[in-house]
Amino acid sequence: MERLLVHVRSPPIFQHLLTYIRTWAQHNGLYGQVYGYLSGYAWAILCAHICHKYLSSIKSLLSIEEFSIDEFFSLVKHFFATFAQFNWSTDEFSLYPKSHDRISSSEKRLVYQRGSMRILSPSPPFHNAARSTKKSTRDLIIQGFQRVVQLLDSIETITIEDKLNGLEQIIKLNKNFPNEKMKSIVQFTISSENTNELDSWIGWIKSRLSFFFSDCEETCHYTFQSQNAIEYQSNKNEARYAIAFHVQSTTLQQCPQFTICLQKLSDQVNSFSNRTPSMKFDHKIMSIDNWKLEQMKHSNR
Structure with missing residues (x-):
């Protein structure tokens, strides 16, 4: 410096x-x-x-x-x-x-x-x-x-x-997530029983994202748009993170290589040495419209 x-x-x-x-x-x-x-x-x-x-x-x-x-x-x-x-x-x-x-x-x-x-x-x-x-x-x-x-x-x-x-x-000028070229979303839900555990859990998950991004590009040849923040939910024990892709949600769901990439990410995440039984990591593949609808429902709560 x-x-x-x-x-x-x-x-x-x-x-x-x-x-x-x-x-x-x-x-x-x-x-x-x-x-x-x-x-x-x-x-x-x-x-x-x-x-x-x-x-x-x-x-x-x-x-x-x-x-x-x-x-x-x-x-x-x-x-x-x-x-x-x-x-x-x-x-x-x-x-x-x-x-x-x-x-x-x-x-x-x-x-x-x-x-x-x-x-x-x-x-x-x-x-x-x-x-x-x-x-x-x-x-x-x-x-x-x-x-x-x-x-x-x-x-x-x-x-x-x-x-x-x-x-x-x-x-x-604000971020346009997802932008007009994206057609699907993979949404990750991260949860734990208390905020200290959740912070530790999120820190570990962040360290695994780069490997997943590389797999998406190099193995599946997908273009993606990643959110630049993991968003804590109102209950403070849950957070969400989304990655948008340029292909339809059905394409993601039916692609064997992408399924392997998701499983690889899940295995890496779950290998966290300090993981407790309450630490959960789930994903959902959805269309852009369904994701936006879900976002609206959460914001109105």
């Missing part, structure tokens, strides 16, 4: 930009390493690049109070324009490309083996900070960048008032 702060020119302005971008990512369901998205550190690396490239030496001396809306809007616009057009499917992103060139080919292979996006840590051994990403979540992140670029292209951004409005509209 120290090398990151040296790179950003102005830590206060960098922190302000990072807070804004993280808020946007959370609102759009694109934040959270355990759910296949980017970690806070990966977002920080991207923000550091923007500050280093577009924040002049003179501007970097300003306090956050002196830094204008116009200048902040410019950083935000550069952020989304830069990463919406970056070739994430083939290229690696590094703050120090020349330093990365010095690492061995075997170390580079390790970087490429994990993660569908490659955002390299600025310090040796240059680990991939985006190693949790899958093809499905990478594409959702790219679409999120592009969505903001399209928004800014569609509104006036001339005056300070325009730019303030633009910044507010970006933050107000």
Whole structure:
């Protein structure tokens, strides 16, 4: 992190930009390493690049109070324009490309083996900070960048008032779960007899999700959209988590490979060493319409 702060020119302005971008990512369901998205550190690396490239030496001396809306809007616009057009499917992103060139080919292979996006840590051994990403979540992140670029292209951004409005509209963009391409939902219900047990149970289940995501893509060749939060229910002893898929619910139900993937996840979850008899993990495959109907019933309780 120290090398990151040296790179950003102005830590206060960098922190302000990072807070804004993280808020946007959370609102759009694109934040959270355990759910296949980017970690806070990966977002920080991207923000550091923007500050280093577009924040002049003179501007970097300003306090956050002196830094204008116009200048902040410019950083935000550069952020989304830069990463919406970056070739994430083939290229690696590094703050120090020349330093990365010095690492061995075997170390580079390790970087490429994990993660569908490659955002390299600025310090040796240059680990991939985006190693949790899958093809499905990478594409959702790219679409999120592009969505903001399209928004800014569609509104006036001339005056300070325009730019303030633009910044507010970006933050107000909310996640679209499930999006229009998804046709089915696998909903997991997680329960236990008390909240402490449930928290421990959920923590373990989170650590297993990445393996399931990989199986869905590599074994079944399915595109998915994962929620970026496990939602606690009103009784506090139960939580729910949903993953949307681009195929119909009947396809999921009839696919032998997917059944094996679900069973594999269940076996991994139930291998938790601290599991008690009250810890339950169940799943239900349903259509988008049925899932939305069930969500409405729960929200009206």
